[in-house]
Amino acid sequence: MAVHGPAMTDVARLAGVSHQTVSRVLNGHPNVREQTRLRVRAAIAELGYRPNGAARALVTGRSQVIGVVAQNTTLYGPASLLAALEQTAAAEGFAVSVGSVRDLDHRSISAAVERHLSHRVAGIVVIAPVESAGEALERLPKDVPLVTVDGDPSGPVPLVTVDQAAGARAATEHLLDAGHRTVWHVSGPSDWFDSVGRIDGWRKALLAAGVDPPPLMPGDWSAASGYRCGQMLARMPEVTAVFTANDHLALGVLRALHEFGRRVPDDISVVGFDDVPEAAYFIPPLTTVRPDFDAVARASLQMLLTQIESGAGGALRQTIAPALVVRESVAPPRR
Amino acid sequence: MAVHGPAMTDVARLAGVSHQTVSRVLNGHPNVREQTRLRVRAAIAELGYRPNGAARALVTGRSQVIGVVAQNTTLYGPASLLAALEQTAAAEGFAVSVGSVRDLDHRSISAAVERHLSHRVAGIVVIAPVESAGEALERLPKDVPLVTVDGDPSGPVPLVTVDQAAGARAATEHLLDAGHRTVWHVSGPSDWFDSVGRIDGWRKALLAAGVDPPPLMPGDWSAASGYRCGQMLARMPEVTAVFTANDHLALGVLRALHEFGRRVPDDISVVGFDDVPEAAYFIPPLTTVRPDFDAVARASLQMLLTQIESGAGGALRQTIAPALVVRESVAPPRR
DNA sequence: GACGTCTCTGTTAGCGCTAACAAATATTGG
DNA sequence: CCAATATTTGTTAGCGCTAACAGAGACGTC
Numbered sequence: 001m002a003v004h005g006p007a008m009t010d011v012a013r014l015a016g017v018s019h020q021t022v023s024r025v026l027n028g029h030p031n032v033r034e035q036t037r038l039r040v041r042a043a044i045a046e047l048g049y050r051p052n053g054a055a056r057a058l059v060t061g062r063s064q065v066i067g068v069v070a071q072n073t074t075l076y077g078p079a080s081l082l083a084a085l086e087q088t089a090a091a092e093g094f095a096v097s098v099g100s101v102r103d104l105d106h107r108s109i110s111a112a113v114e115r116h117l118s119h120r121v122a123g124i125v126v127i128a129p130v131e132s133a134g135e136a137l138e139r140l141p142k143d144v145p146l147v148t149v150d151g152d153p154s155g156p157v158p159l160v161t162v163d164q165a166a167g168a169r170a171a172t173e174h175l176l177d178a179g180h181r182t183v184w185h186v187s188g189p190s191d192w193f194d195s196v197g198r199i200d201g202w203r204k205a206l207l208a209a210g211v212d213p214p215p216l217m218p219g220d221w222s223a224a225s226g227y228r229c230g231q232m233l234a235r236m237p238e239v240t241a242v243f244t245a246n247d248h249l250a251l252g253v254l255r256a257l258h259e260f261g262r263r264v265p266d267d268i269s270v271v272g273f274d275d276v277p278e279a280a281y282f283i284p285p286l287t288t289v290r291p292d293f294d295a296v297a298r299a300s301l302q303m304l305l306t307q308i309e310s311g312a313g314g315a316l317r318q319t320i321a322p323a324l325v326v327r328e329s330v331a332p333p334r335r
Numbered sequence: 336m337a338v339h340g341p342a343m344t345d346v347a348r349l350a351g352v353s354h355q356t357v358s359r360v361l362n363g364h365p366n367v368r369e370q371t372r373l374r375v376r377a378a379i380a381e382l383g384y385r386p387n388g389a390a391r392a393l394v395t396g397r398s399q400v401i402g403v404v405a406q407n408t409t410l411y412g413p414a415s416l417l418a419a420l421e422q423t424a425a426a427e428g429f430a431v432s433v434g435s436v437r438d439l440d441h442r443s444i445s446a447a448v449e450r451h452l453s454h455r456v457a458g459i460v461v462i463a464p465v466e467s468a469g470e471a472l473e474r475l476p477k478d479v480p481l482v483t484v485d486g487d488p489s490g491p492v493p494l495v496t497v498d499q500a501a502g503a504r505a506a507t508e509h510l511l512d513a514g515h516r517t518v519w520h521v522s523g524p525s526d527w528f529d530s531v532g533r534i535d536g537w538r539k540a541l542l543a544a545g546v547d548p549p550p551l552m553p554g555d556w557s558a559a560s561g562y563r564c565g566q567m568l569a570r571m572p573e574v575t576a577v578f579t580a581n582d583h584l585a586l587g588v589l590r591a592l593h594e595f596g597r598r599v600p601d602d603i604s605v606v607g608f609d610d611v612p613e614a615a616y617f618i619p620p621l622t623t624v625r626p627d628f629d630a631v632a633r634a635s636l637q638m639l640l641t642q643i644e645s646g647a648g649g650a651l652r653q654t655i656a657p658a659l660v661v662r663e664s665v666a667p668p669r670r
Numbered sequence: 671g672a673c674g675t676c677t678c679t680g681t682t683a684g685c686g687c688t689a690a691c692a693a694a695t696a697t698t699g700g
Numbered sequence: 701c702c703a704a705t706a707t708t709t710g711t712t713a714g715c716g717c718t719a720a721c722a723g724a725g726a727c728g729t730c
Binding site: 342344355358362390391393 | 686687
């Protein structure tokens, strides 16, 4: 094998056909005699030939690559999404190129998208949970297939999203059903759509039950901020139930409560969101809401592929319902 | 902008030069008059021209893409590594294409590498913490720049690795220094080099202190397996110090000990490995070992780029030392 | 048997770029 | 001021592939 490996003509020569016939075999074109097809395949195998994606991309104007733009792929949610996306894409013959950005302002996002475009990706998935991201997306070239995940529900861009409100409602109602008078909420950052949706669901559930929502405690997804909120919650004797916007916040809250001698779930019940793999091993095991990342990945890729193939998109909005996972961090309030 | 956007010739026409001059400007070739350079840049900006990576890759035989092969990018370690790799690569003008694999057997790895090769990536980083991966890598075409992360320390492939043994030794010695007679170890799966290195460091530290290593408790990185091991540890009154191969195992152990009423660190001290962001909010805050993922990413990319540029590699082995992070899960044994 | 109609295969052009060389222009030294 | 050299620009070819068309057989139909 030379430095650049065998090309299509080499395969053609060995199989005694033209390079175009090789191309037809590779692309599953119907009008090729079975015998020829086999000869070509044999030649491909013998030479260890690998089609050159760059050449194909050049002539077709599209590569078999999907670009993903995400912010913090270290967080459990984005990481899971990315992994699921990659698995799904691979099954469809697409590679995934990551362009993570440090901040979700629109300069960063635009830059990441630009990078993808210059590689002529077939389509782009933007995990854009933040308001400022939307603006960047609106001014993009319209001919690029694009799907947003957890983006602006009211924006004009095709969107797949976890039903945050439904998840939050389920969590809140679960606590209410256990007999709690009200439910406190430790939220994520207010510029994340995820946070807003969860706050919304929590508030609606309380209102529907005829209770006035207590003040919101804003966090930033981190266990550290959960801990800070927990230190306040622990000092308020009336607090008996807390819903946190993710599991890491819950971990921080749990620790603060523990430090103050407030027992979970005996004194205070806690529900999280995300179902990180460790949630079952928190002290106590955490009742939480599990978003189906695989489903989100499948839906967004589906949507993207439809756009890629047909030029214009099918469903422009899709919502995935999360499920409540009941463990041991919830109990009825003591009287 | 047409469907495929402006090409180099369009820029050339607008700037009144040949397309080759445009190419020279783009590639920073020295022999271009300043005035011409400016005219070209202006034309590029005006048209919103974006170079076509596919065409460039076709003619140069190399794209500005680095392929990463990893297994479970949902785990904290791999996810952090991937993110760091992406950041570093972006700074050097490279995109990162992920090829995650479900299993680390050599068929899967080979397939992922093949996919990358067919996209003509400039180089490949394999996060291959498992023995079977090594075999797959040895039979690769030799002309592809390749770096392994956390791979086989005795293999022939260029390698960047966290000094697992040093980290484990630091953890073990920290417990010994606190006055514990011996230290138990909950390990990762035995086919991971990371596990083997950590087991090795733990054992050596004990031996150096003149104590006979207690039986090894094998886990699988998950909190679930940590919990199972913890249930056994809790029942053995003589156990006063445990070093777990990662923080999630530690979480499981912590929970099991808590259930059995064994207090940490009063009754039993625990040290983890990884320093996940939540470790500071475990109950109690976890003393652990922090590998520097950024440094690993930088080192591996550095190594890869050297290979890409010079044809053959520089340093073939590089080791990054981890740091002990002291929190509250360690105390002297009670007498 | 001549003709259209399939099915299969080959030929040609060109995607957008860089490398290699050729040509034109500027700069220098004698 | 002219040859010799350095600098800047243009011209050509071709990377490996697919699309579009053209040609060659095989087959049935009148």
